[in-house]
Amino acid sequence: MESQPETCSPLDPVDWEQFRLQAHALLDRCLDRLAHARDFPWRPVTAEDRMALELGEAVEGQGMDRLVTDLVERIMPFATGNTHPRFFGWVHGTGLAVGVLSEMVAATMNSNCGGRDHGAVYVEREVINWCRRCFGLPEQTSGILVAGTSQATVIALACARQRALGAGSRAEGIQGLPRLTAYAMVGVHNALIKALELLGLGGAALRTIPCRSNGGMDLDALSRQVAEDRLSGLRPFCVIGTAGSVDLGLFDDLSGLADFCAQERIWLHVDGAFGAWARLADAPWRDRVCGIERADSLALDFHKWMYVQYDCGVVLIREEADHRAAFAARPAYLAQQSQGVGSGEPWYCDYGIDLSRGFRALKVWSALRAHGSQAFGEAISRNCRLAMRMAERVTATAGLRLVAPVTLNICCFSAAPEGWDAAHQDGFNTRIVQQLQLSGEGVFSTTRIAGLTVLRAAIVNHRTCEADIDGLIAAVAAESERLLSSDALPKLGQLRS
Numbered sequence: 254m255e256s257q258p259e260t261c262s263p264l265d266p267v268d269w270e271q272f273r274l275q276a277h278a279l280l281d282r283c284l285d286r287l288a289h290a291r292d293f294p295w296r297p298v299t300a301e302d303r304m305a306l307e308l309g310e311a312v313e314g315q316g317m318d319r320l321v322t323d324l325v326e327r328i329m330p331f332a333t334g335n336t337h338p339r340f341f342g343w344v345h346g347t348g349l350a351v352g353v354l355s356e357m358v359a360a361t362m363n364s365n366c367g368g369r370d371h372g373a374v375y376v377e378r379e380v381i382n383w384c385r386r387c388f389g390l391p392e393q394t395s396g397i398l399v400a401g402t403s404q405a406t407v408i409a410l411a412c413a414r415q416r417a418l419g420a421g422s423r424a425e426g427i428q429g430l431p432r433l434t435a436y437a438m439v440g441v442h443n444a445l446i447k448a449l450e451l452l453g454l455g456g457a458a459l460r461t462i463p464c465r466s467n468g469g470m471d472l473d474a475l476s477r478q479v480a481e482d483r484l485s486g487l488r489p490f491c492v493i494g495t496a497g498s499v500d501l502g503l504f505d506d507l508s509g510l511a512d513f514c515a516q517e518r519i520w521l522h523v524d525g526a527f528g529a530w531a532r533l534a535d536a537p538w539r540d541r542v543c544g545i546e547r548a549d550s551l552a553l554d555f556h557k558w559m560y561v562q563y564d565c566g567v568v569l570i571r572e573e574a575d576h577r578a579a580f581a582a583r584p585a586y587l588a589q590q591s592q593g594v595g596s597g598e599p600w601y602c603d604y605g606i607d608l609s610r611g612f613r614a615l616k617v618w619s620a621l622r623a624h625g626s627q628a629f630g631e632a633i634s635r636n637c638r639l640a641m642r643m644a645e646r647v648t649a650t651a652g653l654r655l656v657a658p659v660t661l662n663i664c665c666f667s668a669a670p671e672g673w674d675a676a677h678q679d680g681f682n683t684r685i686v687q688q689l690q691l692s693g694e695g696v697f698s699t700t701r702i703a704g705l706t707v708l709r710a711a712i713v714n715h716r717t718c719e720a721d722i723d724g725l726i727a728a729v730a731a732e733s734e735r736l737l738s739s740d741a742l743p744k745l746g747q748l749r750s
């Protein structure tokens with residue numbers, strides 16, 4: 254056989270042996286960073302650091318040596334910081350060491366998972382099926398991996414809208430049709446409003462229902478609002494159950510919502526972005542997710558409480574026919590073939606927005622293959638116990654005050670003197686959060702609870718241990734004391750964010 258040149262493209266390495274050495278060295282630096290994650294907190298990107306990133310016209314390449322140096326010195330140091338065990342801001346998953354391997358393989362394969370017949374698609378099917386079984390959904394459930402819960406929500410609500418309005422709405426749009434309304438607890442994530450906006454239903458289509466003392470939507474209030482809307486000629490089309498609210502980790506009574514939706518013939522969507530994973534945890538946390546198996550659709554993230562690298566969310570649709578009715582579209586050039594790479598069914602482009610899609614499934618598959626779901630359940634339970642420990646440390650520390658009970662993995666508290674006016678308390682708490690971030694001691698974010706800006710820790714970090722919780726609460730107390738005795742104090746009322 255005639256021998257072929259290894260490559261004829263200048264976009265491939267000129268010298269593969271040299272590239273191999275560079276790649277091995279870079280991999281070592283990546284692993285060093287993860288093995289010593291504790292030494293790498295978030296750090297600010299200075300003007301000088303930003304200048305070093307400038308591409309300009311980028312007409313001439315600078316070669317691999319220079320690139321590898323830049324990746325190590327100019328890029329890696331400026332991560333978000335969520336690989337660090339004292340990062341509790343927003344709901345940022347940590348990522349897994351195994352993810353470095355799977356991302357490397359996914360980049361090597363460069364699969365397009367919009368459809369067709371190749372290994373990556375079968376891996377995604379395995380992940381979707383595992384997820385379906387994990388949440389107790391029936392066999393006809395379909396699903397697709399997406400960027401995150403925000404995108405998953407758009408897909409789920411598009412299916413619900415399609416069910417409510419029928420096939421004609423795909424071609425004709427929603428003008429002239431009855432106005433659709435959706436229902437969710439006060440404190441529902443903003444992603445739901447965004448999805449309604451994007452679907453042309455308008456954010457005002459969302460009715461927020463007050464919660465009972467246990468945190469979930471008041472079912473009587475929900476029932477009254479639905480009846481009132483029907484009387485006004487509106488068409489209630491979707492109830493959104495929350496499994497883990499973003500501010501406090503609260504749960505709706507999902508079984509109660511499923512009964513209500515069955516009776517009213519309304520689609521039940523569950524936003525389980527992180528909280529749904531309590532399903533893998535010990536009691537009592539796992540009990541909070543009861544009823545999730547009755548959802549018509551479910552949106553959640555692997556990149557939050559399954560610790561998998563960004564980005565990766567999933568949407569599951571109970572009836573595959575609903576999923577296909579809302580998204581399937583195969584122009585002639587995508588027609589399914591009987592064999593070859595153009596064969597295979599289903600194609601993921603029929604379940605979502607993207608035609609071209611990367612191999613997100615591999616990082617999830619690899620995480621499950623390497624560690625098993627039991628290990629994730631243990632890590633999730635441990636995070637919940639750490640949140641309880643944080644609450645105990647807060648309560649035991651003079652000057653700190655818990656502002657809501659800890660029910661899952663989220664702890665919200667205030668360090669500001671209670672007698673102060675709200676603006677000064679807000680400014681004080683905000684300043685503490687900022688100072689701890691800047692000093693590299695740890696990352697809280699803020700939120701507003703009962704009209705006050707407070708410190709918020711969402712623990713979805715598998716590296717955190719007891720000493721991190723104790724150390725960080727001690728750091729809050731020390732920063733609070735320092736601030737109370739500082740000259741900056743009178744200006745805090747102006748510092749709300």
Ligand SMILES: Cc1ncc(COP(=O)(O)O)c(C=O)c1O
Nearest residue numbers: 344401402403442444499526554
């Ligand atoms: C409850 C809830 N829903 C939805 C989202 C949005 O998820 P994503 O950031 O993956 O789009 C979040 C994000 O924190 C969340 O906490």
